[in-house]
Amino acid sequence: MKKIITNGTIVTAADQYEADILIEDGKIAAIGERLTADGAEIVDAKGAYIFPGGIDPHTHLEMPFGGTVTVDDFETGTTAAAFGGTTTVIDFCLTNKGEPLKNAIKTWHDKSRDKAVIDYSFHLMIGEVNEQVLEEIPLVIEEEGITSFKVFMAYKNVFQADDETLFRTLLFAKEHGALVMVHAENGDVIEHLVKEALDSGKTDPIYHALTRPPEVEGEATHRAAQLTGLADSQLYVVHVSCAEAMEKIADARKKGYRIYGETCPQYLVLDQTALEKPDFEGAKYVWSPPLREKWNQEELWKGLANGQLHTLGSDQCSFNFKGQKELGRGDFTKIPNGGPMIEDRFSILYSEGVEKGRISLNQFVDIVSTKIAKLFGLFPQKGTIAVGSDADLVIFDPTAERVISAETHHMAVDYNAFEGMTIKGEPVSVLSRGEFVIRDKAFVGKPGAGKYLKRKRFADVSNSAKKRVTFQQ
Known part of the structure; x- marks a missing residue:
């Protein structure tokens, strides 16, 4: 009508x-x-x-993790997103080493089919690079319209990939017009710090933050940025939580590297003291990267205002406190990582950003919708109000x-x-x-009304790229 x-x-x-x-x-x-x-x-x-409808570039709906599964699926998650002003989500499709990528994509299609109330698309995790993966990626781009690939630098022995995998993914993305996304934390160092904490009997939720200090995020961000520059490729750093990581993105962009930073509402308004709440309540605030000292909040807001950070994702990854987060009583490493953010992302950015004079109305729209649409191949179909x-x-x-x-x-x-x-x-x-x-x-919506979106290939939106290495893979 x-x-x-x-x-x-x-x-x-x-x-x-x-x-x-x-x-x-x-x-x-x-x-x-x-x-x-x-x-x-x-x-x-x-x-x-x-x-324009908000676009959430970072969700984990019905995702398995730590022996359990997130409680919000594509129906409840997208319904909550819609209440919050979001009309498109891009969810992370997890892969298993040794299995065809198409198997993982099918699993995510099965999860989402007839459930989503708004439009949606997928990113694809890359955990290894071999001949099978290299043969499949062009088909994934062409047939599925998945043009963004995520590499984890953390979660050792679970999701973590090595530097060769990251670098080869960057090279391949450059060649085929894809955007590489990275979870930037040094998983090897975290593994050592966690072992030290547990050996010393430090098991409360606060130690999740103390064993993942800003330095491990800053180091990994710097390493990923340098590899991106070497490959002359493009990188999107997800869930930037601290000034240290943001500064590494800014430094790389000054060199002309095509690097973009995302932060999340939780890092803008919450701090690590939440993990110290009594009676294990701190477990509600366990996600990775962890919450930081409060002073980082204003630095992140400045980053959004001055263009050092570019987008706001929710990192929606909801686990119940009862029965799920409680799995980590007595051992913080067993607390499922993640929190419920999808519904409040849009309004928190407006209330804390626009209403408090930190960003303009136009910046709000750019951060919550337009820049995301441009980076992830959805513009101008999504992300703006324009004829067509x-x-x-x-x-x-x-x-x-x-x-x-x-x-x-x-x-x-x-x-x-x-x-x-x-x-x-x-x-x-x-x-x-x-x-x-x-x-x-x-x-007044309907489960299944949301459509799967095939996305266009990456197009640089910064106009600041500087030519680096020119060799081909």
Whole structure:
């Protein structure tokens, strides 16, 4: 059905203006003043901002880890995302060494089919590089439209890949137009520090943070950046948690390297004292990289404002406190790593960023949607409000206030990491390809309505690349 959204203020990464939006066949058909269309439903957005739908580039839905599985699947996770203003998620598809990549992709298609209420895509983990993997990757790009590949530098003996695997992945990505993503922590050093802690009887949740200090994140970020420069490739550093890692990204970009940094809402508003909460409550805040000392928060905000960091992902990875996080009582290494962030990413960035003067409205849109769409091959289909783009829209009330709570959130998990936090501004209605998923703060969507997105190959969005090594693999 045709729709005309009227009386709202349209905000993109570049502009802010008042106009009507005509939606036809899931697309934005026209933008202008006093638009009309026979049979169109009129949606009054008076007093509201109209944003492009948020894109969450970092989720782990129904993901196995540490002998258990995240409690939010593609139905509950994407429903919560939609309530929070997100209309597209990109989930991480985990692979097993020795198995064809297509097997892992099939598993993720099976998990998501008929469940997602908004559009979605996949990143693919690369844990090893051999002839089989090298033969499959071009097919993955061409047939599945998966154009981003993740390499873990941490989780020794589980996900961690060696430097040769990272470097060869970077070379291959350069050749085939893909973006390499990296979890940047020195897994070998962490393994040693963890063993020392356990041998000394240090088993509480706080030791998760103390055995993964900022230095191991900074070192790994620097190493990955140097390898990226050597390969003349492109790198996206996920979940940057501290000033030390951010500075390594900034230094590399000054050299012209194509490197981009993502941070997450938890690192912007929480700090490592949360892991010291009594009665094992600190386990709720165990994820990797860990929360840092509070002073890092303002440095990360400055990084978002000045372009040293580029995007905000949720790193959604929800485990119940009861029965899952509790697996680590008496041994912090057995606490499943991850937290529930997908629903509050959008609003926390607005409330703590725009409302407090740390970033502008246009920067907000760029960080939460547009830059992500450009980096991951979705622009201009997603990430902006323009004629011909998908009608993924958020009608947002900037004056509304709410208190975040597990009692009112829409995730399946039994706690909220931001419990009790008051934020200003919230989505009122959310449209995915022109259809309401959330209307007047009520869910009206349908599981399975979300479409799998095949993405375009990587295109540099910084225009700052400097030619480095020119040899081919």
